[in-house]
Amino acid sequence: MSKKQKKVLIRIIAAAVLLVGFSVLAAQVRLNRWLELALFLIPYLVIGYDILKKAVKGILHRQVFDENFLMAVATVGAIALGDYKEGVAVMLFYQIGELFQSYAVGKSRRNISGLMDIRPDYANVEKDGVLEKVDPFEVEIGTIITVQPGEKVPIDGIVVEGSSTLNTSALTGESVPREVAAGEEIISGCINLSGLLKIRTTKEFGESTVSKILDLVENASSRKSRSESFISKFARYYTPAVCYSALALAFLPPLVRTLFMGADAQLGVWVYRALTFLVISCPCALVISIPLSFFAGIGGASARGILIKGSNYLETLARTKTVVFDKTGTITQGVFEVCGIHEHSCDSGSCPLQDGHSMGTPQEEKLLEYAALAECHSSHPISISLQKAYGKKLDYSRVADVQEISGHGVIAVVDGHQIAAGNDKLMKRQKISYRACSCVGTVVHIAVDGVYAGHILISDVIKPHAKAAMQELKRGGIHTLVMLTGDDAKVAKQVAAQVGIDEVRSELLPADKVAEVERLLAEKRQKETLAFVGDGINDAPVLSRADIGIAMGALGSDAAIEAADVVLMDDDPLKIAGAIRIAKKCMGIVYENVVFAIGVKLICLLLGALGIANMWVAIFADVGVMVLAVLNAIRTLMIK
Amino acid sequence: MKKSYKIEVDCANCANKMEEAARATAGVKDAVVNFMTLKMNVEFEEDADVKAVMKEVLRNCRKVEDDCEIYL
Numbered sequence: 001m002s003k004k005q006k007k008v009l010i011r012i013i014a015a016a017v018l019l020v021g022f023s024v025l026a027a028q029v030r031l032n033r034w035l036e037l038a039l040f041l042i043p044y045l046v047i048g049y050d051i052l053k054k055a056v057k058g059i060l061h062r063q064v065f066d067e068n069f070l071m072a073v074a075t076v077g078a079i080a081l082g083d084y085k086e087g088v089a090v091m092l093f094y095q096i097g098e099l100f101q102s103y104a105v106g107k108s109r110r111n112i113s114g115l116m117d118i119r120p121d122y123a124n125v126e127k128d129g130v131l132e133k134v135d136p137f138e139v140e141i142g143t144i145i146t147v148q149p150g151e152k153v154p155i156d157g158i159v160v161e162g163s164s165t166l167n168t169s170a171l172t173g174e175s176v177p178r179e180v181a182a183g184e185e186i187i188s189g190c191i192n193l194s195g196l197l198k199i200r201t202t203k204e205f206g207e208s209t210v211s212k213i214l215d216l217v218e219n220a221s222s223r224k225s226r227s228e229s230f231i232s233k234f235a236r237y238y239t240p241a242v243c244y245s246a247l248a249l250a251f252l253p254p255l256v257r258t259l260f261m262g263a264d265a266q267l268g269v270w271v272y273r274a275l276t277f278l279v280i281s282c283p284c285a286l287v288i289s290i291p292l293s294f295f296a297g298i299g300g301a302s303a304r305g306i307l308i309k310g311s312n313y314l315e316t317l318a319r320t321k322t323v324v325f326d327k328t329g330t331i332t333q334g335v336f337e338v339c340g341i342h343e344h345s346c347d348s349g350s351c352p353l354q355d356g357h358s359m360g361t362p363q364e365e366k367l368l369e370y371a372a373l374a375e376c377h378s379s380h381p382i383s384i385s386l387q388k389a390y391g392k393k394l395d396y397s398r399v400a401d402v403q404e405i406s407g408h409g410v411i412a413v414v415d416g417h418q419i420a421a422g423n424d425k426l427m428k429r430q431k432i433s434y435r436a437c438s439c440v441g442t443v444v445h446i447a448v449d450g451v452y453a454g455h456i457l458i459s460d461v462i463k464p465h466a467k468a469a470m471q472e473l474k475r476g477g478i479h480t481l482v483m484l485t486g487d488d489a490k491v492a493k494q495v496a497a498q499v500g501i502d503e504v505r506s507e508l509l510p511a512d513k514v515a516e517v518e519r520l521l522a523e524k525r526q527k528e529t530l531a532f533v534g535d536g537i538n539d540a541p542v543l544s545r546a547d548i549g550i551a552m553g554a555l556g557s558d559a560a561i562e563a564a565d566v567v568l569m570d571d572d573p574l575k576i577a578g579a580i581r582i583a584k585k586c587m588g589i590v591y592e593n594v595v596f597a598i599g600v601k602l603i604c605l606l607l608g609a610l611g612i613a614n615m616w617v618a619i620f621a622d623v624g625v626m627v628l629a630v631l632n633a634i635r636t637l638m639i640k
Numbered sequence: 641m642k643k644s645y646k647i648e649v650d651c652a653n654c655a656n657k658m659e660e661a662a663r664a665t666a667g668v669k670d671a672v673v674n675f676m677t678l679k680m681n682v683e684f685e686e687d688a689d690v691k692a693v694m695k696e697v698l699r700n701c702r703k704v705e706d707d708c709e710i711y712l
Binding site for chain 1: 656704707
């Protein structure tokens, strides 16, 4: 508890003791009216002096519907009517409510910053043989920093010395440690577990993964959802509306009674009812519980490696009924392996999928060499797998005139021969007759100087959780699962059947994917939303076109963090269902709070107007509802 | 230009009021107050004098919520 909160707590206890004491006294002994007033004014001022002060200041600043002002009017009014106890009690409970709220909010703020406790405080830089702790902001690109076991990696870089295991759980929610060794990239925010590491930084602190993630999480709740905007708008009209009704309630009925009914005005009764209105008029319960729910939802998700960029996306995510996947890197690992080189024939025995490629004849090796060289400038997963299978160092000087044709393949001149390496479409485009492969996988056809030379079979590995993830999504109410891929129909169908996706669109160019998503967007029902899941590397246009773009395996990929609305730090597809579940639960709690708080307040207003609810009920409608709504909001933190 | 400031305020509704007050200040294009993270993100008009504008923002915020603070 902060100092400010402690002071309020002491005042609450003192006022409560005094209030109970004087009430007992007043019940036992017949006190003079003025003496009783003086006695009750002591706890009233103890608990309410700051509210009264703020109310006066509010009036000076023309802030009439300020809650301090409302509380002041309601309590002073009650005391003036002779309801001393109620007057003091309203103020007392109001303060208890405020204290509780500020305590709960502070606690969840600390909880969430604790969950996201990845901010490194220093970086170790060696100066004259001595390690010195410096502010990570001051470390320039290319500096060698040392990370000792138990320390956080402060800045992205490349390991130059040492090897170790890393704990990435703060970033990904994944508890299995990762191995790093010299020459490998390392991402800030991981915790070094075992060995001493020397890292050459490749980014400034502000551009490092850890800063980007923190920035994203901290700014997430600034993008307000529609429920939040609704509530702040509601609050803007609710308070004045209730205040004017209170005014009308205090004076209209007595006026009607005296003028038209000839009855007693009963001004006191109606003013009392009006005062109960004022107590209920504070919109606090709503205004605090909604952003708190979103904040806790976003915070809880980020602790599991799911970064949601704003409350509005949480809202969209909860209504998702269609999920569109990119195949590579999302459902499959995106790590291709050459599993067969077919120069002349493709009998199924020649594609052993289990243990890598079979390097047969020198001709086959030549084929692989040509393909690897032609694609040596590309970072496409297929090209990388070719280079990996080739295994030898690539001599770039042998390659010239590289022409990359998106969605088709590569044409390049290698050792003076024109090599075309790519899919069926490339062969058709070049008007080269080719032989289709009988095995399932991605085929890279190779033509040398316009003559077909054979093909290389590459296949991708399906992620271990892909099937479970699809089942989980279907169980979560997603009715349409679609897979889009640039790959050929055979591979696409096989993968889809294996993981349980109903709709497949294959052989799509990047632009076709956008068109396909647009078609699906037009087809879906109005209130439902469509999520696109990609690896964020080359599907930025689709990510931004979908209602909600989810990038996965984004650890270390800036492009994905920029383009997507939801970022999954590791590449486990099960997290998609997790993110949707969190969003749904969070929205459920938000709606509960909206309906509950508005409902209780309206009922109490009605009962108050009819004279059934007294000021004690009004206090419940104000403080009690707020406490319950806040407790309910905090539940979002615990969603599993 | 956009800038982010740390703020101090006690209640969520007051934060909403601060947001409105900041938005209404001359030189401010848009402002968002985040009560949960206690931050105010201000987008300034093209040729605004940031320091002077923020002083005015603070003054306007104080009018609606007496004991708020913006750490400039």
